[in-house]
Amino acid sequence: MSDIISGFTQAVNLIITLNPEVMQIALLSLYISLSATILAACISIPLGGLIHFHEFHGKAALLTIIQTLYSVPTVVVGLLIYLFISRSGPLGFLGLLFTPEGMILGQTVLIIPIMLGLVITALGGVDKNIRDTLLSLGATEFQGIFQIVREARFAILGAVILGFGRAISEVGVAMMIGGNIAGETRVLTTAIALQTGMGDFPFSIALGIILLAIALVVVVCLNLVTSGAFEKFERIVGGTPKE
Amino acid sequence: MIRLTGITKIFGKTEVIKEIDLEIKDGEVFTLIGPSGSGKTTILRIIDLLEKPTSGRYFFKGEDTGSPGADELAIRRRMAMVFQKPSVLNTTVEENVAFGLKFRKTDPAAITERVTSALDLVGLSHLSGRRAVTLSGGEMQRVAIARAMVTRPELLLMDEPTANLDPVSSDVIESLIRRINTEHKTTIILATHDMAQGQRLADRIGVVMDGGLVQQGTIQDIFFRPNGQRIARFVGIDSIMTGIVTRNTGGHAFIDVNGVCIEAITPLQPRSRVELYLRPEEVTISLPVPSGQGVKSTRNRLAGTITKILPNGPFIRLTIDCGFPLIALVTRLSSEDLHLAVGTAVIAEIKATAIHVHAGPS
Numbered sequence: 001m002s003d004i005i006s007g008f009t010q011a012v013n014l015i016i017t018l019n020p021e022v023m024q025i026a027l028l029s030l031y032i033s034l035s036a037t038i039l040a041a042c043i044s045i046p047l048g049g050l051i052h053f054h055e056f057h058g059k060a061a062l063l064t065i066i067q068t069l070y071s072v073p074t075v076v077v078g079l080l081i082y083l084f085i086s087r088s089g090p091l092g093f094l095g096l097l098f099t100p101e102g103m104i105l106g107q108t109v110l111i112i113p114i115m116l117g118l119v120i121t122a123l124g125g126v127d128k129n130i131r132d133t134l135l136s137l138g139a140t141e142f143q144g145i146f147q148i149v150r151e152a153r154f155a156i157l158g159a160v161i162l163g164f165g166r167a168i169s170e171v172g173v174a175m176m177i178g179g180n181i182a183g184e185t186r187v188l189t190t191a192i193a194l195q196t197g198m199g200d201f202p203f204s205i206a207l208g209i210i211l212l213a214i215a216l217v218v219v220v221c222l223n224l225v226t227s228g229a230f231e232k233f234e235r236i237v238g239g240t241p242k243e
Numbered sequence: 244m245i246r247l248t249g250i251t252k253i254f255g256k257t258e259v260i261k262e263i264d265l266e267i268k269d270g271e272v273f274t275l276i277g278p279s280g281s282g283k284t285t286i287l288r289i290i291d292l293l294e295k296p297t298s299g300r301y302f303f304k305g306e307d308t309g310s311p312g313a314d315e316l317a318i319r320r321r322m323a324m325v326f327q328k329p330s331v332l333n334t335t336v337e338e339n340v341a342f343g344l345k346f347r348k349t350d351p352a353a354i355t356e357r358v359t360s361a362l363d364l365v366g367l368s369h370l371s372g373r374r375a376v377t378l379s380g381g382e383m384q385r386v387a388i389a390r391a392m393v394t395r396p397e398l399l400l401m402d403e404p405t406a407n408l409d410p411v412s413s414d415v416i417e418s419l420i421r422r423i424n425t426e427h428k429t430t431i432i433l434a435t436h437d438m439a440q441g442q443r444l445a446d447r448i449g450v451v452m453d454g455g456l457v458q459q460g461t462i463q464d465i466f467f468r469p470n471g472q473r474i475a476r477f478v479g480i481d482s483i484m485t486g487i488v489t490r491n492t493g494g495h496a497f498i499d500v501n502g503v504c505i506e507a508i509t510p511l512q513p514r515s516r517v518e519l520y521l522r523p524e525e526v527t528i529s530l531p532v533p534s535g536q537g538v539k540s541t542r543n544r545l546a547g548t549i550t551k552i553l554p555n556g557p558f559i560r561l562t563i564d565c566g567f568p569l570i571a572l573v574t575r576l577s578s579e580d581l582h583l584a585v586g587t588a589v590i591a592e593i594k595a596t597a598i599h600v601h602a603g604p605s
Contacts, residue, residue, distance in 0.1 A: 129330040133387075136291050137343040138320040138394065147342070151332055 003201065010202030011209055022203070026210050029187040032100050033168040036107035040115050040167075041160045043108075048119030049145055063120065069113030074172030081106040082176050098179040103187070106173035111163040118162065122155030123148060158225050165218045169211070188214075244269045244398060244430045245290060250299035252285055252454075259285050260296070261455045267398075267432060272424050274441040275434040276465075277451035278477065283434035284327070286451065287400045290432065291324045304397075320347060323391030327403040329383040331375035336367060339375045339386055343394040361393035365419060381412025388419060392427070399423065401433040405440065413440075420444055438478050442466060450474050467522070468599045475520045475601075481570035482521040485604050488513050496600065503566040505593075506542040509600035518601040525597035526571035528561065529590050530581055542595040545569065549587045552578075559583070563591055 014022050051062065083089050085096040085105070096102035126148050134144040149156070171189040178185030180194055188211045195204040244267045252260035260282050267273050275283045288294040289301065292308060292315050301308045303318050323343070331339050340361055344354045362368045365385040370378065375386055384404060391399060401420070405413035421444065423429050434451075435441050441448050442462050449459045450469075458470040469475040472483055486500035488511050498505045498517060511517055531546065547565035554560070559578040563569045569591055573583070583589070 127330050129326055129328055130332065132288075132293055133326060133330045134342070134346075135293060136319065136322075136324040136326075137390065138316070138346045139342075140316060140346070143346050147332065 007201040007205045011206035014202065014206040015209065019206070022206055022210070024183065025186055025188055025191050025207065028100065028185075029168060029189075029211075030214070032103050032174075032187060033107060033164060035104045036111060036167045037160060037164040039104065039108045040111045040163055044112055044115040044119050044159070044163075045149065045156060048116050048123060049149055051116075052120050052123040053145055063117070066113050066117045066120070070117060072110070072113065074110060074170040075176065076172075077106060077110045078173040078176030081109060081173065085177070097177065098181060098185060100178070100185055103174055103178045103185060106177040107167040107170065110170060110173055111166050114166060115159050115163040118159030119152075119156055122152040122159060125155060126151045154225050158222055161218055161222050161225070165215065168214055168218075244271075244304065246302040247290075248300050248302075250286075250289060250296045250301060252282075252289060252294065253297045259454050260289070261453070263299070263456045265449065265456060265459070267430060270424075270428050270430055271446045272420070272431045272433065272444055274445035274448045275432065275451050276438050276441040276448055276477070277434075277436065279436050281451045282454040283436075283451050284402050285454075286456075287324065287402050287432065287434055290398075291322055291400050292319045293324075320394070321396060322398040322400060323394055323396035324400040325384070325387045325391050325402065325404050327406055329380075329387035331378070331383055331386055333376050334374070335371065336362070336373050336375050336378070336386055337371040340389045340393050343390060347394065357393050358389075361389040364392060364422070365389040366415075379412075381408050381415065384408060384412070384416060385419070388416070388423075392423060392429075395427075396429060398430045398432065401431065403435055404433065406436070417444060438466075450477065452477070467520075469520060469601075471601065472518060472604070475518075479522065480520045481523050482519075482526075482568070484519040484521070484567050486517055486519060488515045488517060495595070498600070501567045503545060505545075505598065506595045507598040507600050508595055511600060511602055516603050518604055520599040520601060521569070521593060521597065523560065523570040523572040525593060526569065527592040528563075528571055528573050528577070528581065528583070529592065531588055531590055543591075543593040543598075545591045545593070547589060547591055549583060549585055549589060552583065552585060561589075563589060565591060 051059070081102070082097070085091045085094060085102055087097070096105060130148060130151060131144060134147050139147065169189065171193060174180070174185075174187050174190045175193070178187065178190065180186050180190040186194075188207050192204045192207045192211070195207070247263055247265040250260060250263045251258060263286065275286060277283050285294060289296050296309070303321070306313060306318065308315070308318055332342070337358055340358045341354050344357060349357075359368065362371055365388055367382065367385055367389065370382065375383065378386065388404070404420070405416050408416065417440065420431060420433065424431050433444060445462060447459065447461060448465045450457050450465060452473060458465060458474055465474070466478050469478055469480065475483055484500045484505075486498040486505065488496050488509070489499050489504070490497040491509070491512055494508055494510055496507055496509045496511065498507055498519065500519065505519060507519060509517070545565040547563040547569065549561055550564050550568070551562035552559060555572060557575065558572040559575055561571045561573060561583065563571060571591060581589075
């Protein structure tokens with residue numbers, strides 16, 4: 001018990017004193033996961049719109065596949081990306097293996113299914129009459145789709161935040177693609193795994209607290225979005241900004 | 244304004260619109276009435292170019308909307324539609340109203356000015372900064388009307404604009420529709436299943452049944468001279484009798500209905516089988532008086548017995564057996580004055596001109 005308590009005390013000390021190693025790992029984690037989230041959002045939102053607004057053969061099957069991939073094991077994605085970017089793989093020439101950029105690629109691939117699926121669900125949640133209303137008001141096809149995406153903005157933001165949550169908390173891709181190289185590709189989750197194995201509990205606990213703090217921020221943001229707090233805020237400040 | 248010729252629409256294997264011909268003139272209020280699910284909405288959607296007809300041609304101001312060169316967006320932008328269930332976007336009332344103008348890339352100063360006047364028109368200026376999704380049903384419908392009117396449409400399409408609204412909100416919307424037509428000279432096509440509303444608002448009416456436009460005409464035509472039994476029933480004619488013309492003297496006919504002689508106006512000749520349509524409010528009820536006293540000049544004086552009494556809004560609805568069932572409406576006060584009850588013997592008086600004679604059972 002005293003080990004745990006002293007571990008916690010030292011961990012808080014590491015955070016308060018802004019221990020350079022702890023900070024470097026935390027910032028690298030944020031950099032990699034935020035980049036992957038932005039990339040995945042840039043792909044998932046337009047692609048989700050494309051899938052939602054068009055009827056085609058196999059649409060139902062595609063949706064089922066996307067939903068199945070929500071729970072794809074991170075090590076499977078890690079393996080797949082590894083095969084592609086390893087020296088002998090088709091993308092080996094890019095030299096992405098054991099680099100933060102390779103990890104960004106891996107996490108992007110990992111979170112696209114969940115983000116894409118939730119974006120499609122979000123668009124499906126918009127009142128069906130809105131599209132007719134927009135067209136009858138003289139919207140072009142593009143103007144109509146843009147407004148519907150805007151209408152689903154809160155649910156889409158929720159999808160993006162969930163994607164970020166999955167990216168920052170995963171170990172498989174970070175370990176297999178990054179290789180957990182100190183000062184290069186060591187992120188919060190892989191560092192915790194390593195330091196725990198080495199018996200450096202205070203360091204692990206400090207990283208764990210930071211990771212939990214990030215998760216907390218994610219959950220609070222998600223709650224704010226789903227409870228419509230942003231909406232209330234917009235109402236107080238007088239509506240959404242004019243384009 | 245618009246002309247539809249031979250328009251049909253097939254969804255899957257169901258023909259929802261059957262060979263419709265319709266012409267709407269500039270500046271008129273045309274009402275499509277018909278039961279729910281009869282195809283009124285589909286007709287409006289075809290007119291607004293939200294739906295492509297399966298066959299037939301549709302001309303907007305002389306331009307064939309189905310021709311390869313037709314610019315659908317440009318034509319649609321000359322119209323506006325208000326849907327049965329108003330959908331507002333999750334933003335302020337003001338922004339909701341501005342959408343049509345933004346789509347048309349109108350100058351921002353002009354947008355502000357026109358949105359303000361559109362909100363004035365529907366009486367919602369005080370709510371311009373409110374989130375549209377927090378409004379009541381009636382207010383949302385007014386936002387939808389403002390949103391449509393702000394684009395200054397030449398043709399305004401309205402699909403059941405007062406369905407699901409309380410009577411007060413319905414009144415507000417109805418007077419708004421009249422104002423839009425008289426002050427802005429906007430041509431309006433309105434679909435409703437409420438035939439009384441159709442009657443209150445329309446210059447002309449079209450009756451839609453089972454996807455067909457079964458009768459078009461003025462209020463008088465539709466409500467007093469319906470073209471067949473189903474339309475008659477839909478427009479509130481309860482007394483439908485079948486008979487045979489026995490004599491016709493220059494348009495004044497004597498018709499045998501179940502052994503009772505009814506006088507009515509029709510050119511139909513003796514031995515023609517006919518249907519007689521009679522609105523319940525055209526029947527006057529009195530108690531039998533000793534012969535010779537105070538007899539009126541009304542052509543049809545039918546003796547009968549009340550078989551059923553039902554309250555009908557502010558009126559009392561009587562079913563009278565005169566050899567055939569006859570429906571009459573009386574006020575509550577006259578019903579009490581005359582001590583009307585089931586079994587009371589009464590005289591039903593009907594003017595010959597109040598009866599519409601339709602050739603043959605349809």
